[in-house]
Amino acid sequence: MVDYHIRLDGVTKTFGALRVVDNLRLDIVRGEFLSLLGPSGSGKTTILMMLAGFQDATEGTIYVDGHMINDIPSHRRNMGVVFQSYALFPHMTVAQNVAFPLKMRGVGRAEIDARVNRALDMVQLAALSERRPAQLSGGQQQRVALARALVFEPGVVLMDEPLGALDKQLREQMQLDIRELHGRLGLTIVFVTHDQSEALTMSDRIAVFNKGLIEQIDTPRMIYDHPATRFVAEFIGETNLMEGEIAGREGGEALIRLDSGGMLRVRDRAEFDAGRRVLATVRPEKVELSEAPAAINSIPVAVTDSIYQGDHLRVQLQGPGQRLVARRDRRAAEWTPGAKINATFAPEDCWVIVP
Amino acid sequence: MAGKLISAVFGVLAVCFLLLPLVVILPLAFTSSQFLIYPIPSFSLRWFEELFTTPVWRDSIVNSLIIGAGTTILATVLGVLAALGLREKLNFISAPLNTVFLLPMVVPAVVLGVGMQILYAKLGLSSSYAGIIIAHTVIAIPLVIVSVANSLQGMDTRLELAAASLGAGPAATLRHVTLPLAFPGIMTGAVLAFAVSLDEVVLNIFLAGPGQRTLARQMFATLRDSISPAIAAAAFLFIAGTVLLTLLVLLARRRFSGAR
Amino acid sequence: MTARLWNRKTRAALLILPLALFIGIFFVWPLGIMVKQSVLDDAVLHLLPRTTEAIAGWDRTAPPTEAMQAALIADLRAADDEKAVGDMVRRLNSAQSGYRTLMTKTLSAVAKPETGPLLTDVDKRWAQPAFWIAIADALEPMTDRYLLAAVDLERNKAGEIAGLPDGASANRTIFIRTFWIAAVVTFFCVLIGYPYALLTAASTGITRTILLTAVLLPLWTSLLVRTAAWFILLQEQGLINGFLLSMGAISSPLPLIFNRTGVVIAMTHVLLPLMVLPIYSVLLTIPTNLMPAATSLGAHPLRAFLHVLLPLSLRGVISGALLVFMTAVGYYITPALVGGAGDQMISSVIAFYSTQTANWSMASALGIVLLVITLILYVVYVQLSGRTSVNGRM
Numbered sequence A: 001m002v003d004y005h006i007r008l009d010g011v012t013k014t015f016g017a018l019r020v021v022d023n024l025r026l027d028i029v030r031g032e033f034l035s036l037l038g039p040s041g042s043g044k045t046t047i048l049m050m051l052a053g054f055q056d057a058t059e060g061t062i063y064v065d066g067h068m069i070n071d072i073p074s075h076r077r078n079m080g081v082v083f084q085s086y087a088l089f090p091h092m093t094v095a096q097n098v099a100f101p102l103k104m105r106g107v108g109r110a111e112i113d114a115r116v117n118r119a120l121d122m123v124q125l126a127a128l129s130e131r132r133p134a135q136l137s138g139g140q141q142q143r144v145a146l147a148r149a150l151v152f153e154p155g156v157v158l159m160d161e162p163l164g165a166l167d168k169q170l171r172e173q174m175q176l177d178i179r180e181l182h183g184r185l186g187l188t189i190v191f192v193t194h195d196q197s198e199a200l201t202m203s204d205r206i207a208v209f210n211k212g213l214i215e216q217i218d219t220p221r222m223i224y225d226h227p228a229t230r231f232v233a234e235f236i237g238e239t240n241l242m243e244g245e246i247a248g249r250e251g252g253e254a255l256i257r258l259d260s261g262g263m264l265r266v267r268d269r270a271e272f273d274a275g276r277r278v279l280a281t282v283r284p285e286k287v288e289l290s291e292a293p294a295a296i297n298s299i300p301v302a303v304t305d306s307i308y309q310g311d312h313l314r315v316q317l318q319g320p321g322q323r324l325v326a327r328r329d330r331r332a333a334e335w336t337p338g339a340k341i342n343a344t345f346a347p348e349d350c351w352v353i354v355p
Numbered sequence B: 001m002a003g004k005l006i007s008a009v010f011g012v013l014a015v016c017f018l019l020l021p022l023v024v025i026l027p028l029a030f031t032s033s034q035f036l037i038y039p040i041p042s043f044s045l046r047w048f049e050e051l052f053t054t055p056v057w058r059d060s061i062v063n064s065l066i067i068g069a070g071t072t073i074l075a076t077v078l079g080v081l082a083a084l085g086l087r088e089k090l091n092f093i094s095a096p097l098n099t100v101f102l103l104p105m106v107v108p109a110v111v112l113g114v115g116m117q118i119l120y121a122k123l124g125l126s127s128s129y130a131g132i133i134i135a136h137t138v139i140a141i142p143l144v145i146v147s148v149a150n151s152l153q154g155m156d157t158r159l160e161l162a163a164a165s166l167g168a169g170p171a172a173t174l175r176h177v178t179l180p181l182a183f184p185g186i187m188t189g190a191v192l193a194f195a196v197s198l199d200e201v202v203l204n205i206f207l208a209g210p211g212q213r214t215l216a217r218q219m220f221a222t223l224r225d226s227i228s229p230a231i232a233a234a235a236f237l238f239i240a241g242t243v244l245l246t247l248l249v250l251l252a253r254r255r256f257s258g259a260r
Numbered sequence C: 001m002t003a004r005l006w007n008r009k010t011r012a013a014l015l016i017l018p019l020a021l022f023i024g025i026f027f028v029w030p031l032g033i034m035v036k037q038s039v040l041d042d043a044v045l046h047l048l049p050r051t052t053e054a055i056a057g058w059d060r061t062a063p064p065t066e067a068m069q070a071a072l073i074a075d076l077r078a079a080d081d082e083k084a085v086g087d088m089v090r091r092l093n094s095a096q097s098g099y100r101t102l103m104t105k106t107l108s109a110v111a112k113p114e115t116g117p118l119l120t121d122v123d124k125r126w127a128q129p130a131f132w133i134a135i136a137d138a139l140e141p142m143t144d145r146y147l148l149a150a151v152d153l154e155r156n157k158a159g160e161i162a163g164l165p166d167g168a169s170a171n172r173t174i175f176i177r178t179f180w181i182a183a184v185v186t187f188f189c190v191l192i193g194y195p196y197a198l199l200t201a202a203s204t205g206i207t208r209t210i211l212l213t214a215v216l217l218p219l220w221t222s223l224l225v226r227t228a229a230w231f232i233l234l235q236e237q238g239l240i241n242g243f244l245l246s247m248g249a250i251s252s253p254l255p256l257i258f259n260r261t262g263v264v265i266a267m268t269h270v271l272l273p274l275m276v277l278p279i280y281s282v283l284l285t286i287p288t289n290l291m292p293a294a295t296s297l298g299a300h301p302l303r304a305f306l307h308v309l310l311p312l313s314l315r316g317v318i319s320g321a322l323l324v325f326m327t328a329v330g331y332y333i334t335p336a337l338v339g340g341a342g343d344q345m346i347s348s349v350i351a352f353y354s355t356q357t358a359n360w361s362m363a364s365a366l367g368i369v370l371l372v373i374t375l376i377l378y379v380v381y382v383q384l385s386g387r388t389s390v391n392g393r394m
């Protein structure tokens, strides 16, 4: 039996007629790093607010360690929260901010000092403990917020786009830092983001949200390689989509007749019967380009553009009735626009979903 | 060019019109003359002495301070509590209360004076400190509410959520987060309440007995019959007090904006 | 509604409750009492319950019956609240002259046990129906006579509303005077305040600071101090007259105080900030490049002002004017100190009735008229400035 730390059971949140979260069922495993990923307005913050107790679920139940917590006020939930804008207390010093949760729990003076120091050391801010938040950079404020949310050793830490306001470099550094802290402290972290690469980098599992519903919840690898829906396929990374229908099966592979003409051989998914309309998805980096047509899965294309992007080469293609994108090694030969070539990919690199 | 000149002349004249009265009254506080007129024959502190030694003036200063302090405390406590409560939207209650709490600022003082005089006769509050403090509080409330509400509104509500998530209950959040952050607004409200009380005359005429004669009321009476330079000395105290209070508020604000 | 939401709302309600009670008792109730006082007419009814019964069947023309007289004697003997008796006599005397002396005589007579049962023995006037009609008319518990009298109207013998005879009361004159003074003050405030606000909004740096400080300082200064200051400036040996005399502009001091001139000058000074600040805050919201844009499109600066700036800032001017007018209408202190007898505004009449003669009914009636006028102005002001809750800007 899996040790569920948090369970949301049929949780719904409505604002007037608007269903922001719709009958959500979600189990969060103890010690896991779960990202809630979705476009703006998909209800991620709302879920976090309900977990933290800042908002009430309209319907449904939230359990922590098997106990229903719907009616427990925020201040007794013992969850650390890191806000996007950090929400540091402007009238307190860094040390006072970090000491606040301990003071609220009636911890003794000496122990507070020790634990605050340890927490500040952990985020490398010990030198700035007497500053006020206004005198800190964004990244430093972020780390104070983190220290404050961790210092009272909550079992769960909720983070709402905590890195959104940082520049790219600092953000990537913090991503690794937080991941490292997570591993070291064995925390359960629920992390809201709308940045897919951030989610892929940090998470044990990712829940992809769309309009208040979970489209897919799985490991980063599964989400990326085997997206469950068109929405996930398009939202996480870039992908080529080709519409067609299952024409038959052959040697453990499925045959797809594309609407644009041509046949594809793809990895079979037994649940799709012949005649079923499907979408074949291929990631750009799995697309091979060659002058001569390949034996299977060969699509004649014309190069429309070839863009050097530093670490790779992005080649835009116009196939029969649809556009494709390929991502090639930066050292690969550049194709001049207008060149007539062929795109191809291995059957196991093509993932079939329903449209 | 001509336009610029006209603007400049108008600006100077208007500033003079606004400030001249405040300027001319101050030197007269130090006149040695019997009369409230220029030129000043020689400077003396006799009118301040009069202010602090004659029982009518001295008592009126004491009364002003007692009543002002009472009003400040009562109005600030009631106003802050209500401003906190008014942040929550209560159906059918919030909107009308918002209006009613501001109305004392609008209703003419004489009208309120008549009503309160009749009420006080019934309740036996006429000619009592409590009665005057209550009356001053009524008209000070709108100013307190507005300044506190403004500062509460300017506050990031996520700070309170953060406090809750860190284990602070409603009372602790109020004490450690909300009130400290609203402090500049509370301070402003308190000072305004004090200023209103200090300056109030009309309600005093209706409700106070000789025992509660305030400095403003005494100035009013003196202006009416025996125009003595003691008025200028009292005015000097008023202005000095105002400047002092303003500095106090600015200081409090500075301290807290420095904290931001 | 969940339990926690309910808790939050309850807590909010509890926080508001003390002030709600306070304002209810000490602000709303007094205004309510005033309304009641202005229509209440039980000074007589309250003291004469037996007479009320006895007089019910009387036809108002026949000589008073013996029962009526006996009842009145009994009522007067039972009346022991001296103030209430005084109120009753005043009420009756206002309806029928001569009542005061008649009652004084009657009261001392009924104090003796042998008096009765006929009052006509005490004084012949008790035989006249007029004195009894006065009592009969005063027995309705509600009356509109004070409210009517507040605007110089009365009910004539036929019960129709009619004007008071000339010279009987000056309320209407004083109301008109009040509006007139308020209007003149508002006019001068617009005249000075609008260009002042324009100038302030157009200026920058230290100039703007000086202009703003000059408006805010008086606002922060005690009304009494400012009025006293005008006293010093305007009096006969005051600075203005002294200056003009020394310049040779005048040969004898101008009468500047204890007249309309003084009142208008002092009130304009006191209320000017209330005009400047609303206009200024509206002007700040107008993009500064609008005027240059208009003139660059070929508009003459004056036309640009008339067609661009004026319409945009008019909202501020109107709210400022309403604010000034509304405040001026209720003014008491300034006219009382720098005005003459002919410059007193309605507030001073109300204060007179309330504090000098303790005629609370009349004071209340006048107060209600003033209150209604003020509230109407306030509602218009709120509609215009869109400021409906305390959570708005100050």
Ligand SMILES: Nc1ncnc2c1ncn2[C@@H]1O[C@H](COP(=O)(O)OP(=O)(O)OP(=O)(O)O)[C@@H](O)[C@H]1O
Pocket (backbone or CB within 6 Å): A015, A018, A020, A038, A039, A040, A041, A042, A043, A044, A045, A046, A047, A194
């Ligand atoms: N208090 C509220 N009242 C009404 N609607 C709300 C409220 N809070 C959120 N919403 C609506 O609920 C929807 C989901 O909001 P939420 O903040 O959960 O989105 P999100 O996924 O966090 O988006 P983002 O990535 O932009 O932060 C939005 O359409 C939002 O407008």
Ligand SMILES: [Mg+2]
Pocket (backbone or CB within 6 Å): A044, A045, A046, A160
């Ligand atoms: Mg969000």
